[in-house]
Each structure stands twice: as structure tokens, then as C-alpha cells.
Amino acid sequence: MMLNRLTLSLQFGKFPDAAAHRAALPRHQVTRWIRHALQSDAEITVRVVDAEEGRALNRDYRHKDYATNVLTFDYAQQPIVSADLVLCAPVVATEARENGKTLQAHYAHLLVHGVLHAQGWEHESNVTDALAMEAREALILAGLGFDNPYQEMSQH
Numbered sequence: 001m002m003l004n005r006l007t008l009s010l011q012f013g014k015f016p017d018a019a020a021h022r023a024a025l026p027r028h029q030v031t032r033w034i035r036h037a038l039q040s041d042a043e044i045t046v047r048v049v050d051a052e053e054g055r056a057l058n059r060d061y062r063h064k065d066y067a068t069n070v071l072t073f074d075y076a077q078q079p080i081v082s083a084d085l086v087l088c089a090p091v092v093a094t095e096a097r098e099n100g101k102t103l104q105a106h107y108a109h110l111l112v113h114g115v116l117h118a119q120g121w122e123h124e125s126n127v128t129d130a131l132a133m134e135a136r137e138a139l140i141l142a143g144l145g146f147d148n149p150y151q152e153m154s155q156h
Contacts, residue, residue, distance in 0.1 A: 004153035005041040007033055013089075021089045024103040033108045035139050037115035042081035044118070046111065053122070054088030067091050070110040072117035083118035085111065109149045112140050 010027055012018055025048065034044060049057075054067035061071070073084040086108055096106035112122040116131045117131060138148040 085114040
């Protein structure tokens with residue numbers, strides 16, 4: 001499999017337990033996870049934030065007043081994918097714990113999910129799109145050595 005070129009900026013906001021989140025997101029792994037989800041070259045910024053910043057971004061851009069696990073800001077799909085992925089550390093940690101997953105496995109899933117969104121994949125418009133996106137995520141994650149996150153959720 002030929003992997004696409006990726007220009008990556010990996011940023012961490014200041015928040016309690018940031019060290020644990022940095023440890024779960026070594027740059028070489030983040031690069032690997034994102035590249036496996038790409039269908040073309042890309043310039044992507046990944047920013048890991050606290051609940052306050054995550055909530056403000058979700059409120060200001062999606063008009064939903066709560067912190068969510070991942071936000072994708074996609075700017076272009078051609079000639080290269082250009083996007084910002086914002087991951088809310090406390091939400092990601094809580095979800096990982098609740099679903100019996102490692103922090104790293106949940107971050108890998110959310111990064112793949114966000115990168116697919118940046119390339120036009122959608123899951124909120126209809127069930128067919130949602131199932132197609134879930135299947136694509138599961139396939140990519142399996143190739144990276146992770147379990148199907150949707151299968152795990154259905155068992156809880």
C-alpha cells in the first residue's frame with residue numbers, strides 16, 4: 001500500500017494530565033494512523049485541548065454547547081486534503097474508560113474518524129452513509145492493529 005504525503009502539526013493545549021495524553025499520541029504513531037486513513041496528500045493540524053476550548057469551538061462552529069470528542073474543520077479536499085482536527089482530552093479519556101479501551105486506541109479511532117470527515121465521509125445524514133463510514137473506519141483500524149470500535153460498543 002502506498003501511503004500519501006502528510007504535513008502534520010501536532011499541538012497540545014495546557015491542561016491537567018496533558019503528559020498522559022502526549023504519551024498516548026507519539027508523533028510517529030499519529031502520523032501512521034492519519035496516513036492510513038488518507039486517500040491523497042494532506043496538510044493536517046491535530047490539536048488536543050481541554051474541555052473549555054473544546055466546548056467553545058463546538059458552540060461557536062456547530063452551535064452545540066458541550067465539549068465533544070473530535071471536531072473536524074475541513075478546508076479543502078483537492079488538490080490536497082487540508083484540515084484541523086481538534087480532540088478534547090477529557091472527553092476522549094472518559095469515553096475510553098467507559099468503553100474499556102486504552103487512551104491510545106480511542107485516539108487512533110478518533111483520528112481516523114476525523115480524517116475521513118476531512119475527505120468528505122459523513123455519518124449524520126443517513127444510515128447508509130453512517131454504516132459505510134463505520135465499515136471504512138473498522139477496516140483502517142484493523143490494518144493498524146486495533147479492534148473494531150463499533151463492535152466493542154455494541155457489546156457494552
